[in-house]
Every structure is written in C-alpha cells, then in structure tokens.
Amino acid sequence: MRKFMKHRNQREELYRRGIDILLGALFLYASIHKIIDPESFAVAIYNYRILPFGLINIAAVILPWLELAIGLCLFFRVWYFGAVLLADLLLSVFFLALLISSIRGIDIQCGCFSTSNEVTLAGSMLWYLIRDGLLLFLGIYLFIKTFAAFSHVKKGGIKAEKSRQESINGHS
C-alpha cells in the first residue's frame, strides 16, 4: 500500500511539474508579442469593451510583464505559490472576459498569443473559450494540489493513513 501511495505521489508530482512547465511556457510565449507590440495589445484590450478607457494603457503596459514574470516563476519554481495564485487569477479573468464577450455577441481576436487584430477563421470565440477553459482547468488542478496537499499533511492525514494501514496489516 505504501509503495502504491509512493507511486501515486510521484505520479502527481510529475503531473504538477508538467503543468508548471506547460503553463509557464505558455505565459512566456504569450507575453513576448505583447511586450514587443504594446499598441496592438492595447487595441485588443479595447475591443473587449470591459475595462474603462483610463485603465487600458496601464493594463497594456503591465500585463505582458506580469505574464512574463508568472511564466518564469512557474517554469523555474521561484516564488512558486504566488505564481500559481496569480496564474489562476489571470486565467480566470481571461476566461471571464472571453465568456462576457461571447455572451454579448462580440466576435474579436482574443489577443492571447498574438496581438494581430484581424479576425481569422481559426479565431472563433468558441475555440478561445474551450482553450482558455482547458488552461483554467489545469490551473485549478495545480492550485488544489499546491494548496490543499499541505493541509492534508498538517491535519495528520498521512499519520492517520499510516496507523490505519498498520492496523490492517496487524489484523491480517
């Protein structure tokens, strides 16, 4: 049983590392275009018609660097807890923005990985929603595994599991 638990923990750790690297790489990739071309990114934010006019430029200047920092932190596991929290927050905001736009019937280029404002065939809102939903799902998995695992150990979950196993082995 202990061997099984060890394998399970190793597998979960592997999944977590995989998601770290995937989300980190995606955040890094997404930030590059926006850092190079903040004007187009500002237009992309404006197209959503969610943020007030005064905040669009500030968001266009700060968001790409925030994505870069989150990407680096997730990739190298530096300031890891903060990076996981911010990544989940950003992914939720992006998903909500896309959801609101699709409910309003606005068909725009999402500006997630490219700052081009031309609406292409590949750029349908449904595809953006599915993609962001999937990333958000991975982010939530990472959040739960990062923050809930500790409380399990602290409450003596592993000790309780061990004593339960010992009692089972003792009876057999």
Add this chain to the structure above:
Amino acid sequence: MKDRLRRALWESGLILAFAVVVGIIANIIRSVPLPL
C-alpha cells in the same frame, strides 16, 4: 494551508510589483506611444 496562502499573497505582491516597475521603466525607455 493558511501559511501557504499567506506566503502566496506575499509572493504574488512581489511578482506584481516587479511587473509594474519593469513595465513602466521599459515603457519609459522605449517611449512607445500608446494609441488610446
């Protein structure tokens, strides 16, 4: 869990501060005119 969340808040503040400072400095250095 509480400790981790507190640490997460602290670290996310640091990351946010980094992004704000670097973003503003980079924009001043490049002096890119924003359209809006």
